[in-house]
Each structure stands twice: as structure tokens, then as C-alpha cells.
Amino acid sequence: MADPVQMQSAASPAREAWQMFIRSSVSIAGLSMLGLILLMSLFGPMLYDIDPFATSGAPLSPPFTPDLPLGTDQIGRDILAGIVNGGRTTLAVGAAAALLSLGIGITLGALAGYYGGLVDDVLMRVTEFFQVLPALLFAMVLVTLFTPTLATITIAIGVVSWTGVARLTRGEFLKLRHMEFVTAERAIGADNARIIWRVILPNALPPLIVSAAFAVGAAILFEAGLSYLGLGDPNTMSWGLMIGSSRNYILDAWWPVTFPGVMIFLTVLSVALISDGLNQALNPKLRER
Amino acid sequence: MRLLIPLAIRLAYAAILVVAVIVLNFLLIRLAPGDPVETIAGAMGGMTEELRAELVRAYGLDLSLPQQLLRYLARMLSGDLGYSYFFNLPVSGLILERVPQTVLLVVVAVAVSLLAGTALGVLASRRPNGWFSQSLTVLSVVGYAAPVFWTGIMLIIVFAAWLPLFPVSGMDDIANAGNGWFAYALDVAHHLVLPVATLSIIYVAQYSNLARASMLDVLGADYIRTARAKGLSEGSVYFKHALKNAILPVVTVAGLQFGNLLAGAILVETVFNWPGLGRLAFESILRRDHPTILGILFCSACMVIAANLLTDLVYRAIDPRIRTGSR
């Protein structure tokens, strides 16, 4: 006779996945790192109350001194202040842009996969169009077009990044729409909207969640690239901006470009670890290894 | 013949896509604040009002948007990509001058990533839980998470300041141009090392992961067990039977990522001052050199489409299931 407790936990695959995720060392590492970065970005500027744009010391002062823990850049701006303030930009733009691309991608993919036929054809053509568009180039054009602000950068990144998610969603919907539980819902009179969003989508979630996590990492890297090229919002401190503006001084000072880069790396790394954890938890095939 | 019709349809369709890309970008670019006349004023060291009016007229900036678009499309169909606002030279010439350098960079990077990635992945698949395989997993995440332009800068710091083994900028030392083609090729190869390393780090990591997973998948399959049962050597099992199938996902992913490669190329070319299409694109955007920007977008779109088609062909060539017609 099976243990009643065991039977209960086996009944919920979502719960099981969550348990697995939470216990995997990869996820723990990722979550804790991200958590720390989040804390730093939220409370850091209050605790370390130095204006990242102001001259705080002599230009290019070396790091690891009590006054200037991470040194200064070529104008004398405090690098630690830049790190602490730059986190907000990175995380905000990363999350918002990912959300935007997911929103567009899931919507279009769901509609295409569910309705099929002409709708699918048209939406797939649109998807292919955006896929052929060179993403970084197009984003650069968009950003210069509309003056770089946090909003325009977020929109630009979101607009060029949704095609992968769309295809994935479409694939899932194609698989799932013929399943029994969908036919059952239709039989009891549920309308299309309800079927798409309340019935199929929750079942399509596992690969989408993993994809969402990746999207955040990609958006963070994208924002960093745009800021590095000088196309970011120049009035907001951002790690990519720090690297780009100190680019010409690397022979004399390695620290203004190294520390922001390490931060970007750690952030994306934590997101990637979380994605990996999610992938292992949600992807049954991997679990068998 | 069976292959040609679908191919022709796809090409025609691809052409429509490209035109759509051009139209969209043309419209957007014309709306950009700050026009090319300002850039030219800056480059000229000043301007007179007469000249300003002349330039506006010459570039058609005073025509209505639909008129400008039609004019551009008509010329494009006859192969005329227009003249760069900044250099007053044909855009097609400027692009053709730069394309080989970007292709060189990208192709070498792809080749290195595929070869190194597959090799490492296959090696790791022999002992999936060993230290080599584990460190490869770690490295793959590291390679993916570091921003490509930052990696490039770090490499420059190392090789400029501490280990002067490689040049950190440009494609060649032009003062040496007259020393014969072999010396020149060596010079270019020397300059290629760091940019290729930067660009491929991301992909070597990914492909090795993928190759290892794929190998492990394939090695567990029935036909492999059969081959082993038949008494074939390990080497034969690995290379003749398993590898061919394991490569498929790697190739597919590589092809799909061509767009990302182009983006990476833009950043790498900017960091290393590599005289390619990516750097020209970035500079043209800053200069509001509309015709050049449009020309490059057009070329990139074509390259992505070509890469997709190529991936498809390679895939069909390698995948025995598709080849034998069974689906």
C-alpha cells in the first residue's frame, strides 16, 4: 500500500517541480546571487549616498582604498557609487524588456498556434519578418530615432526580441490544442479566449518559463551593449555606460571597466543559473539523467 | 527539379521580406531627429546657408516621404543603393569594401566555435560526470554571461598592457602591405586572433554543451547499441555513427544564431577597430548617413536569409532520415 503522504505529493506535478527547483544547488546559487544584487540595487543608493555623476576624488584613483573602495574614473566619479546605482537600470530594463518581448511573443504565438489557418500564416510571416531584421542594428536605429531614454531602450529591446518566444508558444499550442482536456472545455461551452488563456497556456508554461528566464538575461546583455555604444540613456547611470565611457583609459586604469563588467556578468550568470534550475525542474527528459 | 520549386518559392518570399525590411527602416530613418546636414556641417567645420539649402535639395530631404521612398525603392531595384551622405561615394562600393572583413571574422569565428565546441563536447561526453565535463558546464555559463564587448576589452587589457603577443586593433599593419601576400595573410591572421577569440567564447561554450548533450542522447539510442553489439570499435561508434547525428542540433542552433553573430560582430568590430560592416553600420548611425544605414540593413537581412537557407541545406545533407525521404 502506497504511503498516503507520498501519494499526495505525487499528485501535483507543479509542486514537485517547485520542490526540485528549490532544492537544486544551481538554483540556490542563482537565486542568492540575484537576491544580493537586487538588495544592493534597491537599498544601496540610500546606504552609500554618493552621487555617481559627481566628482568625488582625483581622476583615475586606484581602488581598494578606504575612501574610494573601487577607485574613480577619468572625471573622478566614484565607481562604487556607479555600481550601486547602475544596478537599478540594468535590472529594471532587463525585466521590463523581457516582459515586453514575452508579452508580444506569447500573444502572437498563442493566437497563431490556436487558430491556425490564415491567422497562423499571417502571424508567422510577421514573425519571420522580425526574425530577418538584424536585431542590434534595428534597435540602434530605433533608439537614435526616439532619443535614448530608459523607456525607448526598453521598447526597442522588447520589439526585436520576441520571435523566439513566439515560435515556442506556437509550437506548444499546436501540440496542446487537440488534446482531450481542450475538447472537453469546448464541449462545455467555453469561449476561445478562456480556452487560450485559462486552459492551454497554463499547460504550455514550463518551456515558456525557462524561456522567460533566458529572455531576462538576453535583455540585460542587450541593454549593456547599447549603453556601451553610447546609445543608452546618458542621464541614468548604467554598467554598460561606465564601460563605454572609460574605454579610452584602459591602459592606465583597469578598474573603471572591470568592475561594471563583473557586475553584468554576475547578474546574467545568476539569471542563467536560475534558468538552468528551472529547466531541470520543468523538463522531464532531463530529469531522467 | 523537386528541390528547385520550393527553393524558388522560398527565394521569392525572401525577396519580399527584404523589401519589407527596407520599407520599414526607410520610413523610420526619415523620422530621426538630427539630419545628415548637421553631420556634414560638423565634418566640414561649418556651413553656409546656401550650402545647407543645396544639400537638403540634393538629398531629397524636402520631398514628401512617399516620394522619397518610391525614389529609393526604384533605384534599389536597379542595383543602385544610393550615395553615402557623408562620403559622397556609392553605398554599394562602401559596403563591398567592408563585407569581406566581416565575413572573414564571422566565418572564422563560427568555424572555430563549431570545431572547438563539438570537439570539447564529444570529449566531455565520454565521462559525463567527470571533472572535465563539469568544468565545461561551468565555462559554458561563464561564456554566455559575460558581455561580448567586455570580454574584448579584458583581452585588450591583457594583451596590450601585460602580454604584447597580439595586436589589439585593426586588421593589418598597412605599412607592411608591400611585403607579399603571404606576409600579409600572416599579419591579418595575427590581428584576427583576439577578435575571433572574443566572438567565439560565447559560442564554443554553448556548442560544447549542446554537443555533449546531443552525443549522450544519441549514444543511448538503439542503433548505437546494435553497433556496439556487432563488435565495432569505440572509435568507429563515436565518429561514424554517433557524431553525425549528434552534430545536427549544433548545426541547427548555429544557423539560427546567425542574427546574434551579426550583433556580436558589430560590438567586436567596434571594440577592436576592425574595418568591417558592423563598424561601418555603427558609424553611419552616428552620422545619420541614411543611405548607408539602409544599405547595410539590406545586406544584413540578405545575409541572415542566406544563413538560414544554408543551415537548411546542411541539415538536409547531414540528416540521414530526411535524405532517405522518410518522415
Add this chain to the structure above:
Amino acid sequence: MKARGRMNGIRVAALALALTALVGASGTAIAQQRGGTLVMPMAQAPRHLNSAVQSGIATMGPAAQLFASPLRYDDKWNPQPYLAQKWELAPDGKSLTLHLVKNAVFHDGKPVTSEDVAFSIMTIKANHPFSSMLAPVEKVETPDPYTAIIRMSKPHPAILIAMSPALCPIIPKHIYGDGKDIKTHPNNSANVIGSGPFKLVEFKPGQHIVMERFDRFFIPGRPYLDKIIMKVNPDDTAIVVGAERGEFNLWTFAASARNIERLRKAGWIATDKGYEGIGPLTWVAFNLKRKPMSDIKVRQAISYAMDRDFITKSLHGGLSKPAFGPIVSSSPFYDASINPYRVDLKKAEALLDAAGYKKAANGERFAVTIDYIPGSDEQSKNVAEYLKGQLRKIGIKLEVRASPDFPSWAKRVASFDFDMTTDVVFNWGDPVIGVHRTYLASNIRNIIWTNTQSYDNPKVDELLNNAAEQLDPVKRRAYYAVFQKIVNEELPVAWVNVVPYYTVYDKRWRNLPLSIWGSMSPLDDLWWAGK
């Protein structure tokens, strides 16, 4: 026989001369050597190579090698013969007669005649962005193939500087006079034919320019160099590393103290001579159409708040010199008695109080924005950022508005959409060419590098116009002295520093271009003492 005897005598003399020359050559290293390649980086890519229709140092450097000009200059502001071996400025100042050398030919072999000179000058007048440079020129007469007479509607002492290599390239009429629009002429980028010491081998736009010795250059024995290569490289780090590794052997317009120091340590030599002609100034321009910039006390307060010594010592590594007037200190017209606006925060605050801008409860008097010209962080962006912190001390909230790129900034300034902006503007030798344009009321236009400040002082206009026509250098200097005093008082712009351009070079170079125009002069007497 008598003839032979004479020949013998001549032969002996020739032998003696040759021996002396040999001894001289081997004794010290002062005999010029032929050969060698100059490889230098260019920070900006030139649009094309015809400096008759375009200004900008990116074009003028290479153009001065490809094209010769009537005159060239030494380091003491004295004109020297070049294509014109003799010249006369008429006593009434309304005509300049140029007597050309007779042996000058273009790179395609055709002779350089007065027709070409006339064509070039009228072309420059019609197309060059520096409209004031040749404005009074009415026509150029060519009474014979080697004489050109420039006729002007009024005395124009600037005409001599206007004959410099950077500003007056003599272009071949038989090529550019074909009816095509010269601004977009195909010979601006390919087959660029001039009569300068070097001819064009290759121009890859945005990448590099390769030039080689022109064997039929009209000065015998010159140039010494085999080749000149100019590579576009906007990246200071790459230039320094390249220089250390021998990829470059000369670097002009270097302005970063750290990089210059680094190369000095590697055995290179640095000099700031050669930029007097350009006269580059960094300043903060005010938009006089807007409050509170329209108030002279506010502008003076801001000028008093600037610690120019800190800027030059800390931000520029001690290389730049403070500037507080419209004319650079290296110009013969500079007047040193103007107010240097020594930093005085108390005085600044007093001025602001007097102007009626009292401090609010939070210590703020008013808020304004400052833009900065993109391109040189050290010269412009850093100054703007520094001012932000500095002006806060006197109660002004300064927001730094960054433009992502040059066209955006240019559009803002040209449409007068700014409160303050940093800018880098050149004097260009004679004040008529590069100084007047900023202060004349008639030059208030929607184009950058004009009087975008909307400064209007009829007395200043009168002084400048008088100075433009005044041939007597003493009287001219007097006009400019009064002019400098007035604008130094009224501050349509607040000057910050002279841009510290340096030429950094490998110590094996001899005869560096150190005239007032520096590397924007022909490099025909530059030679390489190395192997």
C-alpha cells in the same frame, strides 16, 4: 686648350664642393636622408580630400600634402614662398599680386598656371564654409601664365593667411573645371590630383589614406619621405599601443596627458608647437536669448565660478592653458590685459544676488541645462560634469544634457535650443577667419559655429569690421585689444582653456612640421634619420 683649362678649373671646384659636402654629411647627422614611411593615425575620417570645399583638420592634413598653395608659413607668422615665389600686397590693400614659380606641375604632368590659381581661389570663395575668408575678393586677374592678381573690394589683410596650405589648395582647373558640382566631384575621393609633394595612392573612406612621393615636385630634392600613410583610428588606446609597437611613428592632435606621458616614457618626444595657427579654444557658450543667461551678471558669475586652474591641472593633466578671451594667447593679436576671472566663489554669489536671483530655502537660485559637444570627453564632457558640481556651490542647479551623437547636439545648438553648451572652436590664424563669426550680429544663424549665442553689440561689430580692413598691424591690434576687452566683460561665451594639442613623435624624425600650421602644411622637408 682654353676650354679644357676652364673645365679643369670647374671640375676641381666641383670636386672640392663634393668633398666638403661628404665631410659635412658624415661628420654630423644633419644631411637629410631620403626614404622612410610616415605612419600616423587620424582621429576622424575625412569625407573626402578636397580642402577647397571643406574645412576640418581631417581633410586639411592630407590635402596639404596633395595640394600646394601660394604661400606657406613659418613658426613666426611670416609668410614664406611656396607656389608663389614673390608676392606684393598693394599699399591700398585691395590687391595681392602673386608671382608663381615656373616649374610647378600637377601630378598628371600638366603645368600649374595662374589660370589654376584664379580658378581655385574663386572656387574656394564660392564653396568653402569659411565665408569670411575670401568675402571681399571680387576677381583674380591673370595677365600672364605665372602672375595672378587678386582684386578685393576693400582692404583685407587676412588675405595673406588665406593663402596658407590648409586654406588655399591650388586645384587643377582642367580637372575640376569640367562643369560637375565640385562639392561632389568624383576627383575629391579618387585620382585626387594636386601639385603638392605627395601624390595619392589609395583612399579607403573611413579606413586609410596612402600617399607617395611625387617625383616631379617643384622644389628639387624634396620631399624626402617615400610614403605617408594615415590610418583612421578613433581609439586613443589603440593608437598608444600601436605607437609603442612601431605601427605608428607620429601622432598629431594628441591631447591626453596620460597617453603623451606614456609615449614620452617609451622614448618619444612631445611638443605643443605647430598649433598656433589653428588656435583651438574650449568654451562654454551662453544662449543670450534665454533667461537667466541674458543677464550679464549671471554670465560673469558663472565665469568666476570656474576654477580654470583646476580644470587645466586636474582634468587635463596640466597640459592645457586657461583661456579667458576670444583670441588664443599664441596669436599676435592676443591682448594679455583682459580679466582672467580668477576663481572667486564669493564674488560669483555676490553677482547672482545683485542680479536678483536669491537663494531659495533649499539653497537653489535657479536651474539651467548645459549641453556638451560630443567627441572629446576631456575637453567638453568632463568640463560640463565639473561645472555641475561647481555651480551647485553657488546655488545654480545644472543639469547636464547629453546628446547621443554629433548631429543631435548640432541640431540643438543650431536651433538655439540650449541654455549653455560647451564647444571647441578654432581661431584659424587670422581672426577674420575664425573669430569674427562668433561675435558679429550679422552672423546670428541657425548653423553651428556661427553666432548661435545671439550676441549683438554694435560697437563690437564696428570694431571687428574696422579690424578686418585695417592694414596697419599696430592699428589692427589696437582694434582687437578693445574688442577683447569688451567681450571679456560681456561674456557671450566663457572661455575655459586652449585645447592642448601636442605632436608626439619618434625621436628619429627630423625637421618636424612646427610652423604655425603644424602638420597641416606640406611635409616636404620632414626626414627620417633611422634605418
